[in-house]
Amino acid sequence: MTPTGTRTAAINASPAPADARHDAPALSACIIAFNEADRIADCIASLAFCDEIVVVDSHSTDATAQIAADLGARVIQRPFDGFRSQKQFAIEQAAHDWVLCLDADERVGDALRTSIEAERARGFEGAAGYRFARLSEYFGKFLRHGNAYPDRVLRLFDRRRGGWRGKREVHEAASVDGAVRTLTGDLIHYPYRSLQAQLQKTQRYARMMAEHDFARGKRATLGKLVLSPAWRFWRGYLFRGGFLDGWHGLVYAYVRANYVRQKTIMLWLLQNGRPITDPSP
Numbered sequence: 001m002t003p004t005g006t007r008t009a010a011i012n013a014s015p016a017p018a019d020a021r022h023d024a025p026a027l028s029a030c031i032i033a034f035n036e037a038d039r040i041a042d043c044i045a046s047l048a049f050c051d052e053i054v055v056v057d058s059h060s061t062d063a064t065a066q067i068a069a070d071l072g073a074r075v076i077q078r079p080f081d082g083f084r085s086q087k088q089f090a091i092e093q094a095a096h097d098w099v100l101c102l103d104a105d106e107r108v109g110d111a112l113r114t115s116i117e118a119e120r121a122r123g124f125e126g127a128a129g130y131r132f133a134r135l136s137e138y139f140g141k142f143l144r145h146g147n148a149y150p151d152r153v154l155r156l157f158d159r160r161r162g163g164w165r166g167k168r169e170v171h172e173a174a175s176v177d178g179a180v181r182t183l184t185g186d187l188i189h190y191p192y193r194s195l196q197a198q199l200q201k202t203q204r205y206a207r208m209m210a211e212h213d214f215a216r217g218k219r220a221t222l223g224k225l226v227l228s229p230a231w232r233f234w235r236g237y238l239f240r241g242g243f244l245d246g247w248h249g250l251v252y253a254y255v256r257a258n259y260v261r262q263k264t265i266m267l268w269l270l271q272n273g274r275p276i277t278d279p280s281p
Contacts, residue, residue: 146242
């Protein structure tokens with residue numbers, strides 16, 4: 001099934017029969033959200049096979065929280081203090097130890113759901129966590145090459161053996177103590193509503209990463225200022241086949257290279273005592 005078909009099917013998904021899950025471990029889905037009224041319903045619908053859905057909302061000013069509650073999710077309000085911290089808080093609120101973590105702009109595709117349910121029926125035996133590919137839509141096309149795919153992420157795990165650990169609040173990643181297996185199927189990702197939204201998001205991430213790197217003693221060099229953005233572009237566009245995604249792959253590679261450029265410039269300014277944001281009034 002195509003990703004677009006996956007999205008439609010997810011909206012009409014219904015929970016698995018109770019007898020099919022009788023001996024399977026209970027599973028909590030955990031979502032963090034802020035102003036996602038246009039996307040939260042699809043995300044929740046794709047998680048209908050889970051035993052509960054927890055949404056940690058950062059005090060959205062739109063109808064995100066109400067929509068989630070109307071769809072049966074347990075909604076918890078919490079001020080945002082970082083992506084890692086918010087996700088760790090979410091899994092701590094779950095009723096069950098096996099958790100499946102999503103952002104509001106993600107959906108579990110049909111093939112991935114089948115893989116998860118098969119492992120769950122086996123009791124997640126011999127694994128502490130599972131990773132799977134993330135397939136991102138980019139202005140009308142799903143990117144299947146370059147730096148965009150397969151972009152495997154660890155999102156299904158036993159919280160007793162891991163979680164959202166570390167100090168980095170951006171580009172956060174879960175980790176577990178134990179075996180990690182790879183599942184077939186894709187986590188469908190709708191990351192950007194517009195090019196403006198992508199540029200704003202990447203600039204914000206660049207600043208957060210520059211501040212994180214600076215705090216841990218990492219420094220930029222003139223060589224990195226020149227070479228790092230170019231390497232990011234050519235690695236993704238040429239060596240990893242991003243050109244196979246047509247103009248979508250070209251634009252994606254350019255924007256991602258610009259993210260590296262911004263991050264390196266910001267780190268350079270920080271280490272030279274120059275501000276990268278407007279001073280507080």
